[in-house]
Amino acid sequence: MKIISIEAIPFAIPYVKPLRFASGEVHTASHVLVSVRTDDGIVGFAEAPARPFTYGETQESIVAAIETLFAPQITGMSVLDRESVHAVMDRTIGNPTAKSAVDMAIWDVIGKTLGQPVTALLGGFSDGMRVSHMLGFAEPAKMVAEAERMRDSYGITTFKVKVGRRPFGLDVAVCRALREDLGPDTELYVDGNRGWTPSESLRALNAMADLDLTLAEELCPADNVLGRKWLVERCPIPFVADESATNPGEVTRELLSGAANAVSIKTARTGFSHSQRVLFQCDGLGAEVVMGNQIDGQLGTLCTVTFGAAFQSTTRRAGELSNFLDMSDDLLADPLEIVDGRLAARQVPGIGIDIDPEKLAKYRLDVNN
Structure with missing residues (x-):
């Protein structure tokens, strides 16, 4: 149950119509798909939405925080060491959605490992x-x-x-x-x-x-x-x-x-x-x-x-x-x-996230596209 890799994949999907509100508006879901993989082959997923007008995070900053700060320090830890994982991430100020996506992806792994719904x-x-x-x-x-x-x-x-x-x-x-x-x-x-x-x-x-x-x-x-x-x-x-x-x-x-x-x-x-x-x-x-x-x-x-x-x-x-x-x-x-x-709420092991590989390939923005 040790973490062997954490990946942050930026993607963009347009909205049919923008959502407008007092502090901004959103036309495209410029989010980041976060995956956590363990040594027994289980992968957990979560999503980090970039909201610069609320938290100061951009799609690029979320990817950078996960790949350059969190992943190198968390890799090798057990998914059960959630408090230790948060202690590592909390050394970095801010970045709430980046940290949250890592947390939820780890919970997804735990649910899949135990064969239980996270809910x-x-x-x-x-x-x-x-x-x-x-x-x-x-x-x-x-x-x-x-x-x-x-x-x-x-x-x-x-x-x-x-x-x-x-x-x-x-x-x-x-x-x-x-x-x-x-x-x-x-x-x-x-x-x-x-x-x-x-x-x-x-x-x-x-x-x-x-x-x-x-x-x-x-x-x-x-x-x-x-x-x-x-x-x-x-x-x-x-x-x-x-x-x-x-x-x-x-x-x-x-x-x-x-x-x-x-x-x-x-x-x-x-x-x-x-x-x-x-x-x-x-x-x-x-x-x-x-x-x-x-x-x-x-x-x-x-x-x-x-x-x-x-x-x-x-x-x-x-x-x-x-x-x-x-x-x-x-x-x-x-x-x-x-x-x-x-x-x-899905009554399957984990959160119930099954990523469509063709859609991910279509909407991802990184160099692997």
């Missing part, structure tokens, strides 16, 4: 999750049409609405149009990606007070320390820390300082090992959690539902598991399917 090894609470769909910036009619399509085609009835535009009148109009069209049985929550000031955020929430929103995520920057705490004290619904809570220490800071009272868990940035720590912190402090989406492809989405289905706390809310539907293609040989608003 069972993590906790085994459920066989899947309800799905929430993220709606990016567009005119109200287009966002309503997308929500209707997701509801009618996949049974999705929970929507995360990207807001944070200035002035905020268009975002309020979008949320109102969605509520009027979808009715009271559809869950709506908003994500500002730090686009508003605290005072703008409160005005927008007051303007939407009759829409029965369930969460407000990162409406304003956490760096606005006093303003953020002022807003959270007045926010009538749970305020979710996302970009401001990218590791267990930041989660503690945001919750104990009063800058948030709920947390978005994203396996793309905390893997499985540190996502457990974040979840247990939230459980202990009584903070709600939601499984977030890093605009993942199917591979990353499968990792999210693998973790989210494993615990009771993470299944209470719908997970953000559907934005792979906006990609023109993917690397999985066995594509994911959302049925009746749910996505299943």
